[in-house]
Amino acid sequence: MPAKPPPAALRLDIDGEALAGNWRALAGLSGKAATGAAVKADGYGVGARRAVSVLADAGCRDFFIAHWREFADLEGLVAPGTVSVLHGPLTPEDAAYGKAIGLKPVINTLRQAQLWLEAGGGPCDLMVDTAMNRLGLPMAEIGDEAVKRLEIDVLMSHLASAEEDVPLNERQRQKWEEAKAALSFRRSSLANSAGILLGSAYHGELTRPGLSLYGGIQRRELETHIRQVVRPMAAILQVREIEAGESVGYNATFVAAQRMRVGTIALGYADGYLRCWSGKGVMLSQGRRLPVIGRVSMDLTGVDLTGAPDLGEGDWLEAEYSLPQAATVSRLSQYELLTLLGRRFSR
Numbered sequence: 001m002p003a004k005p006p007p008a009a010l011r012l013d014i015d016g017e018a019l020a021g022n023w024r025a026l027a028g029l030s031g032k033a034a035t036g037a038a039v040k041a042d043g044y045g046v047g048a049r050r051a052v053s054v055l056a057d058a059g060c061r062d063f064f065i066a067h068w069r070e071f072a073d074l075e076g077l078v079a080p081g082t083v084s085v086l087h088g089p090l091t092p093e094d095a096a097y098g099k100a101i102g103l104k105p106v107i108n109t110l111r112q113a114q115l116w117l118e119a120g121g122g123p124c125d126l127m128v129d130t131a132m133n134r135l136g137l138p139m140a141e142i143g144d145e146a147v148k149r150l151e152i153d154v155l156m157s158h159l160a161s162a163e164e165d166v167p168l169n170e171r172q173r174q175k176w177e178e179a180k181a182a183l184s185f186r187r188s189s190l191a192n193s194a195g196i197l198l199g200s201a202y203h204g205e206l207t208r209p210g211l212s213l214y215g216g217i218q219r220r221e222l223e224t225h226i227r228q229v230v231r232p233m234a235a236i237l238q239v240r241e242i243e244a245g246e247s248v249g250y251n252a253t254f255v256a257a258q259r260m261r262v263g264t265i266a267l268g269y270a271d272g273y274l275r276c277w278s279g280k281g282v283m284l285s286q287g288r289r290l291p292v293i294g295r296v297s298m299d300l301t302g303v304d305l306t307g308a309p310d311l312g313e314g315d316w317l318e319a320e321y322s323l324p325q326a327a328t329v330s331r332l333s334q335y336e337l338l339t340l341l342g343r344r345f346s347r
């Protein structure tokens with residue numbers, strides 16, 4: 001029998017209870033509107049299959065992926081008709097695949113509308129652009145014949161600045177209302193995680209949180225509702241004592257001021273623990289905060305273990321990764337912090 005590879009020395013602890021709890025909290029804040037879930041980019045790095053199975057158990061019935069291929073992770077888990085593909089069909093093959101499986105494309109352009117109709121049509125979503133100028137049908141084109149022929153389930157738009165209180169939110173909402181008045185559809189949707197907090201006028205019949213499901217907090221009001229979901233864990237590979245004046249890591253950016261105990265953990269920038277954490281990150285163990293020292297390397301990071309004499313080779317540390325704080329320290333966005341987490345983590 002072939003030997004199974006041993007478990008990795010780094011893993012993501014995913015708190016399924018917190019994930020389900022965050023969805024329920026956002027569903028509560030969404031009032032009468034149903035609450036979906038953005039699970040694109042491998043469920044924001046959490047693992048799409050795991051995330052969708054937890055969210056479906058919690059009661060979620062609308063899932064959003066970006067690429068057609070991302071459905072491969074969800075096969076057998078949820079009915080294809082509950083999954084929307086945000087990028088829409090780029091090729092006739094995309095449209096034919098969507099039609100064959102029963103996935104809903106999100107139609108973003110007139111060409112996409114044509115592709116979908118030529119593939120046989122059926123339920124789809126429509127994204128109208130109300131300010132982002134990114135992906136979505138321009139308002140000037142919503143009266144087109146091809147659009148009228150679509151069988152629109154969710155008529156949606158996407159907010160550019162939902163985490164800020166700026167006039168653009170209301171301007172986008174009004175354009176979305178205009179689109180609603182001009183088209184027939186089953187449900188309307190505007191709010192991402194932060195947009196839910198803008199109030200029921202922004203909800204329509206469906207909200208589409210992503211980030212906050214996974215512990216992201218982009219508006220103060222969410223602080224009391226959202227719990228941390230993702231905890232990066234790495235094992236200590238080696239421990240040594242160094243003398244004052246000795247350095248740690250590439251380019252000797254850290255120099256010991258006194259004798260100290262240094263651990264090397266199996267986590268590096270190739271895992272998404274980027275060099276911005278050099279000299280700034282903190283590892284946690286039983287309530288103790290152990291500073292990252294020196295430069296983060298590709299596969300390894302140095303940690304000051306002076307305050308944790310009991311820890312040695314094979315013990316595990318948790319990277320401090322509460323998203324709002326981690327974003328402030330690292331200067332990465334909460335979205336980047338999640339989606340960076342690499343393939344070497346066991347999830």
Ligand SMILES: *Cc1c(COP(=O)(O)O)cnc(C)c1O
Nearest residue numbers: 038158192193208209210211212
């Ligand atoms: C990613 C995405 C969402 C989720 O946004 P969050 O800010 O992560 O809550 C909602 N709608 C669309 C169209 C998206 O692309």
